[in-house]
Amino acid sequence: MSMLGLFLGLVTACFWAISPILLKVGMRGVRREDVNPMRSFGFLLGMTLIALLTRSGGFVPNGALAAVMVVLNVVLGNYLGDQLYFGAIKELGVSRAVSVGSSYPLMVTLVSVLWLKERPGVLHLMATGLIVLGLVLLKMEPHREGERVYPIGGYIKALGAAACWGVSIPMTRWLVTAGGLSPVGANWWRSLTLVVVAWGLWFRGPGSRPERRRALARIPLKTWLILNVAGAIGLALGGYTFAVALTMSPASLITPITASSPIITALVAVAFMGERLARHQWIGVGMVVLGSAIIGAL
Template identity: 30%
Template sequence: MTMITGILYALTSALGWGTASVLIKMGMKNRKAVTANIVRLYFVALLYIGVIILGGRVGDVTSLSARQLTIAFISAQFGFVIGDYFYFNALRIAGVSRTVPITSSYPLWAILWAYLFLGRSVTLNVIIGALLVFSAILIVRRAEEREHIEGKGFVFALLAPISWSLAITLLDYLSSSIDVFTLAAIRMIFAAVGVSVFLPRYAGDLKSLTLRELLILASAGILGLFIGQYAFVAAVSTIGSQIATPVTAINPIVSSTLAIIVLKEPPNSRILLGLILAVAGIVVISLG
């Protein structure tokens, strides 16, 4: 039952992330990705702070040790600042179709770190399921136009999933000693603090945002970084990062499927095949 609960949390996270991506695609076509990230992180950080204060959970945060807070801060920077910096630059240099297949390898890195550093057991089912999900993402992204990739773009694309996977491993380590909500909250707050280094560079773009764009980003933040991130932390806390991460990695397939339904983008056989492989991967993981 614990496995099913954890996988449901992971699927909720993937759905939240995938839906948030579609929302941003709908309303932020002419904006920079980092601008959207800054606004989402700030909004969700303030939302978490509000819930902490109004919900009487301040003590849960102040009772954390300096060591726990430091690890949470590092996890947030690897996940939402450093990793995303590499990812957005890889997208700019190499394009989506060349970047995403490389960055989608982060579940495989997370499985490796969980095995090496956390002593987690990794079953054959988890490995096979992760490879199926990885293959599904590759197939879906290959449906897009081909682009040439530069050496620098490749390096950035490789460093992004390594950064994300390290963030997940640190999150997994903390999940046994910090409750789910508090851990999700402090990571988002620390991420907002870290992303502030980009404010001077993107100040002009931030100032020109319209009310409609701000509302879209707020909605995307609630779905992706409040609900989605909370569900991901809950999944990791319940079944471990070595199982939760491959399941949540289907979020690009979720966003591609939603884009067909909501944005009326033309469907193709590769997306259907990718969806089938992703579902098969989740089923295999759940049986492990």
């Protein structure tokens, strides 16, 4: 296990904490099925710049299986998983959607053990559970009188997103360890694949109607810019540092650390946006920090 890998996991968490804030701003007035296609350009441009700056090799997949894995990785993680997540946010709100979606490290650990034959220790598993429970507490809202009943479909979508992310993350580790791709190469191909998949499905679906194409063309340039900056930060920079971390440490250890990104968002909101956390949410903060510290010390 590499301490540099764990540090890059924390860096990834920071990138993944900034991206949702930008997405929240950029999604105002934008249909959720339009978000992935719009932000995909930021992902591709960001990865192209990283490739040029790092001059990295490792762009040739190690056989047809690796090429297929890139496509499955994008479809599961960046398209289907994120689409389900956007739907969960619409139905449950950010707090509830994130609390359920934050269970994805458990899925990563399960898939990593069964497929990649990783063997996390008991303390690693306990720390993973501690981080997930802390995230759930962090995102739970205080009880209010007359609180609305949220649809079960929203919870199913959030769990579906967690499952998609949990399967796609071990795929990323396989690509950068056994698939013949470098972290830059793997993420550049993922970025190109997302552009093709997201826009291809959009034109076959919503974009097949002229009024939807006209509506997309009327979206302000500022909104396009915000969503693509979110794509560059969350998908390109975050995806790159995450892939590098996976070459140094097992996915079952890196993922719980990256899953702490909501805590960074919450702390920024408390420090700079005047938001408050309830007592149980501060307990959640402590559990996430403790779980991350345990993993970093092992």
